[in-house]
Amino acid sequence: MPLPDLRHVADSLQQRIPDLFAELKRLVLTIPPGHVVTYGDLAKELGDSGASRWVASYLLLPEGPLADCSHRVVRSTGELGLYHNQNVDQKAQKLASEGVSVQNNQVDLKRFRWTLPAGSKPLVALKAWQRDFACPVGIELAAGEVQTIGGLDVSYQGDMAVAVCSCFGADGKELQKHFAHTMRVRFPYISGYLAFREIPVYLELFAEMQANDCLPDVLLVDGNGRLHPRRMGIATMLGALIGIPTIGIAKNQLCGSILSDQLTVGSWEPIVASKNEPDDVLGYAILPHAKTKNPLYVSQGLGIGDLRMQEIVARCFAGHRSPEPIYHADRESRRIASTL
């Protein structure tokens, strides 16, 4: 199956990613003096209440572009919450000067809550994109021995992202070569939407690797694949976009429940969406070795069945918690980011 022109894929995907910063700013600027909204109100208007933590952290940025308005955003309980300059009293004073009465660090939301205008809800569109995403059917890891296993990770220096792909041989333990690409990210980290933050830099990286005729046979991606609220984690989406089989490797559990309550070294314990449907396996938890008590969360990206996925990941274990290709990509991307 011919691979797509990744230069073109990179450019067209970038077009489809909304500017959440601009949309949040637009919403915040509609709050008139004398009114407040909650972090959750803003997140829901962006399309997902799960974005409230990002909304709060962005508003509370000390030198952030919305620092002038952040006093008008409070917690859902009516508590004032934090303020960008650490001085909550100043938040109360600003609200009071605008006519919002504050008692015991609380605002009466019934009286002062502003109704935000209907927005474009960009996260609703992105959720729909994930749900409806049609994976190409032809992507399957070829039978026989794998030649090259790639490990992917991204590190950050501010809003600069450094993506690295470390290419390992069939044994999964010997580094052959690696590639790196640095670019500015323009989408925040929100749980469930990691792909929209990190896929752009990966696509730039793979466009270069394609130009050098150095694409691995299979990719281990730092993040989930099928183990995702909408079954469309970054590993799955990336595999579909670049046409290479992928496996998702996460260090923390995003969703689902582990069927077994006992993890033993080297055993693949199924993770299901709900214990009521134990046949719907989203991925596996595995302890790579006895030195760590935290498992790795491994799930199908695209084009590889469970057994082969387990075999490929297992042969990449060598004393670190992460498989060697990801471990190397993590260290190398971090090293480069620290020089920026």
Next chain:
DNA sequence: GCGACAG
């Protein structure tokens, strides 16, 4: 009050 969500 508790639980809590990849990077």
Next chain:
DNA sequence: ATCTTGTCGC
């Protein structure tokens, strides 16, 4: 992910 000091252990 990043911010961060010392500290425990192989």
